[in-house]
Amino acid sequence: xxxxxxxxxxxxxxxxxxxxxxxxxxxxxxxxxxxxxxxxxxxxxxxxxxxxxxxxxxxxxxxxxxxxxxxxxxxxxxxxxxxxxxxxxxxxxxxxxxxxxxxxxxxxxxxxxxxxxxxxxxxxxxxxxxxxxxxxxxxxxxxxxxxxxxxxxxxxxxxxxxxxxxxxxxxxxxxxxxxxxxxxxxxxxxxxxxxxxxxxxxxxxxxxxxxxxxxxxxxxxxxxx
Numbered sequence: 237x238x239x240x241x242x243x244x245x246x247x248x249x250x251x252x253x254x255x256x257x258x259x260x261x262x263x264x265x266x267x268x269x270x271x272x273x274x275x276x277x278x279x280x281x282x283x284x285x286x287x288x289x290x291x292x293x294x295x296x297x298x299x300x301x302x303x304x305x306x307x308x309x310x311x312x313x314x315x316x317x318x319x320x321x322x323x324x325x326x327x328x329x330x331x332x333x334x335x336x337x338x339x340x341x342x343x344x345x346x347x348x349x350x351x352x353x354x355x356x357x358x359x360x361x362x363x364x365x366x367x368x369x370x371x372x373x374x375x376x377x378x379x380x381x382x383x384x385x386x387x388x389x390x391x392x393x394x395x396x397x398x399x400x401x402x403x404x405x406x407x408x409x410x411x412x413x414x415x416x417x418x419x420x421x422x423x424x425x426x427x428x429x430x431x432x433x434x435x436x437x438x439x440x441x442x443x444x445x446x447x448x449x450x451x452x453x454x455x456x457x458x459x460x461x
Contacts, residue, residue: 264285294365294447298322298403301358306351313347322445323372324355336379336402338390341397349356353404359445367448369416371395374442377423389420395441 299319306324310316314328324331332344340348358368373388373395396418400409425435 238429239411258455260434266374294362295319295322296324298359298362298365298445299434300446301361302355305354305358316444322447324444325440325442327437329436330443332439333391336387338387338394340394345398346354348399349402352399352402354356355443356405356408360411363411364413365447369443370446371416371418372416372441372444373420374425374438375423376438377433378424381422385420385422387420388422389418391441392420429445431459 241414278393297320299322301318302322302324304319306315308318312325314331315324315326317324326347331341331347333339333341359369371392373389373392375384378384379387396416399405400412405412423438427434429437
């Protein structure tokens with residue numbers, strides 16, 4: 237009887253040890269999984285950091301090149317360069333077009349003849365990082381939305397047609413056809429100051445650079461994998 241009891245206790249202890257070993261093994265498995273997930277998370281954070289740095293460096297480099305080239309003309313042309321979205325904007329509507337007209341004024345033609353070949357030279361230095369350049373036309377809220385849509389589209393098309401035919405950029409026409417577009421935005425992006433629309437400021441033409449950040453992101457992710 238005593239022997240039977242001892243055997244039963246021994247079996248119970250063996251079973252307990254087996255369960256303990258199993259639990260210890262599972263804990264080790266979970267520990268390894270947790271470590272692997274932590275490493276993957278850290279790797280992902282490093283990837284995102286690299287993406288942010290690459291994007292920022294590209295933005296800054298393009299902005300610095302534009303600002304260095306045109307800083308002396310910005311005031312004369314009543315133009316600005318926005319570093320955040322790489323937009324070069326001509327803000328003086330009286331210099332650009334006649335009232336409700338899409339034909340370029342002679343003064344604006346002179347500015348474009350000076351501006352665009354230099355601008356193109358800069359962006360071609362960054363062409364591997366640029367997906368598209370959009371010539372964007374904006375109007376005030378006066379008039380109907382779709383009338384202004386056609387007007388802004390006609391104006392940007394006039395700008396694109398004029399710069400496309402400049403003799404200084406003939407060798408780059410193929411690139412221009414693939415990467416520069418004319419977009420009329422009507423009154424969708426008005427300039428508001430102190431809660432009131434600035435009608436003159438709303439009437440403007442911008443050259444906006446769109447980087448191929450998506451392709452750069454994929455490239456970084458592929459390298460890090």
